[in-house]
Amino acid sequence: MPVAPATLLENRVTDNQGQDLKQTPLDALHRKLGAKMVPFAGYDMPVQYDGILAEHQHTRAKAGLFDVSHMGQVILRGGDAAAALETLVPGDFQELPVGKMRYTMLTNEQGGIMDDLMGSRGSDHLFLVVNAGCKERDIAHIRERIGGRCEMEVLYDRALLALQGPAAAEVLARLAPPARHMLFMTAETLTIADVPCFVTRSGYTGEDGFEISVPEDKAEHLAGMLLHEPEVKAIGLGARDSLRLEAGLCLFGNDIDETTTPIEAGLIWTISKRRRQEGGFPGADVIQRQIAEGVERRLVGIRPEGRAPARAHTKITSTADDSIIGEVTSGGFGPSVEGPVAMGYVKTTFAKPGTPVNLSVRGKSLPAEVIKMPFVEHRYYKK
Amino acid sequence: MATIKFTKEHEWISVDGDQGTVGITAYAQEQLGDIVFVELPEVGADLEPGGEAAVVESVKAASEIYTPAGGSVTEVNDDLTEEPAKINADALGEGWIFRIKVSDASPLDDLMDQAAYDEYVAGLD
Numbered sequence: 001m002p003v004a005p006a007t008l009l010e011n012r013v014t015d016n017q018g019q020d021l022k023q024t025p026l027d028a029l030h031r032k033l034g035a036k037m038v039p040f041a042g043y044d045m046p047v048q049y050d051g052i053l054a055e056h057q058h059t060r061a062k063a064g065l066f067d068v069s070h071m072g073q074v075i076l077r078g079g080d081a082a083a084a085l086e087t088l089v090p091g092d093f094q095e096l097p098v099g100k101m102r103y104t105m106l107t108n109e110q111g112g113i114m115d116d117l118m119g120s121r122g123s124d125h126l127f128l129v130v131n132a133g134c135k136e137r138d139i140a141h142i143r144e145r146i147g148g149r150c151e152m153e154v155l156y157d158r159a160l161l162a163l164q165g166p167a168a169a170e171v172l173a174r175l176a177p178p179a180r181h182m183l184f185m186t187a188e189t190l191t192i193a194d195v196p197c198f199v200t201r202s203g204y205t206g207e208d209g210f211e212i213s214v215p216e217d218k219a220e221h222l223a224g225m226l227l228h229e230p231e232v233k234a235i236g237l238g239a240r241d242s243l244r245l246e247a248g249l250c251l252f253g254n255d256i257d258e259t260t261t262p263i264e265a266g267l268i269w270t271i272s273k274r275r276r277q278e279g280g281f282p283g284a285d286v287i288q289r290q291i292a293e294g295v296e297r298r299l300v301g302i303r304p305e306g307r308a309p310a311r312a313h314t315k316i317t318s319t320a321d322d323s324i325i326g327e328v329t330s331g332g333f334g335p336s337v338e339g340p341v342a343m344g345y346v347k348t349t350f351a352k353p354g355t356p357v358n359l360s361v362r363g364k365s366l367p368a369e370v371i372k373m374p375f376v377e378h379r380y381y382k383k
Numbered sequence: 384m385a386t387i388k389f390t391k392e393h394e395w396i397s398v399d400g401d402q403g404t405v406g407i408t409a410y411a412q413e414q415l416g417d418i419v420f421v422e423l424p425e426v427g428a429d430l431e432p433g434g435e436a437a438v439v440e441s442v443k444a445a446s447e448i449y450t451p452a453g454g455s456v457t458e459v460n461d462d463l464t465e466e467p468a469k470i471n472a473d474a475l476g477e478g479w480i481f482r483i484k485v486s487d488a489s490p491l492d493d494l495m496d497q498a499a500y501d502e503y504v505a506g507l508d
Contacts (some may be wrong), residue, residue, distance in 0.1 A: 047443075049417060051416060052416055052417055052441075052442040053416050053417040053419075053442060054417075054444065056442075238416070238442060238443055241443075242442055282445075307419075307420050307464070308422065308440070309419065309420055309440055309445070310419055311444070311445060332442060333419035333420065333440070333442050333444065335442070362422070362438065
């Protein structure tokens with residue numbers, strides 16, 4: 001995104017306009033830690049503490065603590081909740097065992113993605129985590145469509161912390177020993193430092209780690225306990241974005257949105273055989289046809305040669321005739337890759353890993369290659 | 384004796400005779416964060432005053448750098464190609480970006496001196 005002739009600080013200037021920002025329960029802690037705060041999805045959020053590069057590297061080397069309390073936490077209760085949710089998402093929740101979780105998305109009638117979300121199955125409920133920027137709309141949508149089939153509770157009084165990195169399990173097990181034995185994409189209620197928490201082994205960095213839902217009045221206490229462990233540092237949204245990009249994880253609003261389908265986005269793996277056959281979610285006809293007949297464009301990883309990052313909205317062109325074949329949706333510098341990384345949509349004929357493409361950056365055509373994501377191998381704890 | 388002047392867009396230019404050296408300020412690098420790429424102008428390029436001269440990219444975003452004075456580029460800081468973070472470490476020294484032979488020094492009269500710039504930055508926080 002080229003910054004307009006205004007100033008180097010455009011983001012800051014424009015972001016300062018607008019309505020009052022909400023604060024997370026850890027706001028005072030962020031300020032105490034010297035965070036640079038920025039507006040994000042209506043919240044005043046820490047973008048960095050020590051610097052994005054250092055925070056990114058620390059998370060990959062040890063453990064990072066992220067405040068993701070801006071995200072929406074929703075409980076659906078009742079025997080019909082899983083079947084009801086399946087009318088809104090292509091994910092398989094009726095066959096999801098208690099204690100496990102899935103990644104899925106709310107779809108629209110065109111098969112586009114309204115939001116992506118994580119859903120865990122408790123003994124008598126489903127627990128959903130949705131994006132901050134979408135949460136009010138998601139909640140209204142879910143309530144309108146299935147509010148009569150299950151009891152919906154929005155957890156406005158809970159914070160969400162993410163502890164991510166190779167030392168995350170060791171750290172959390174010191175405070176809550178059972179955490180060590182949880183597997184990737186499982187969920188448990190754990191008591192951490194005397195605080196009852198809902199914990200999932202999941203995250204948004206490609207690293208092993210946990211997301212911890214905690215009552216808001218205990219959030220600062222728990223964050224303080226975790227930060228007291230020698231391996232743990234507070235990490236801001238800047239490094240969260242570079243970590244997820246290297247891990248090849250989609251960002252809603254960039255890589256997926258109402259105009260992109262799960263099949264185009266390479267998320268077919270989130271749809272079980274039964275759901276592919278039965279359909280029964282918004283846009284199922286479009287998605288089933290795309291599964292059967294293929295798609296015209298695909299989300300791919302792109303590795304620019306050289307050092308110049310290609311940002312979102314950079315045009316992707318054919319090396320043969322310079323025609324536009326797609327557009328970058330997320331791009332920047334990958335600190336662990338030590339070079340630029342990007343993802344974007346290209347015509348399916350260009351989607352094969354190894355395909356050379358060009359990126360149109362500031363009027364220059366820069367060589368790049370389609371590659372298989374992730375850029376940095378996932379290190380999930382799967383056993 | 385070189386004189387240093389500052390723009391509201393947080394570039395600095397140090398002028399000695401008709402030789403100008405341009406970079407971004409310590410405040411700018413602090414706001415941008417870790418710098419990971421610098422696109423340098425070409426030696427010999429003729430720049431209009433206020434024209435786009437370089438691009439500095441942090442992890443998060445790209446920012447265009449405008450030359451405070453017009454002229455022909457005489458030298459670029461090639462070290463920034465391998466070590467863009469030199470701008471973070473020493474924005475007014477080793478993090479200089481390019482040098483130009485200033486064709487017309489009069490626009491510089493409208494720029495801020497150190498004291499005025501410090502006051503300007505203090506007013507931004």
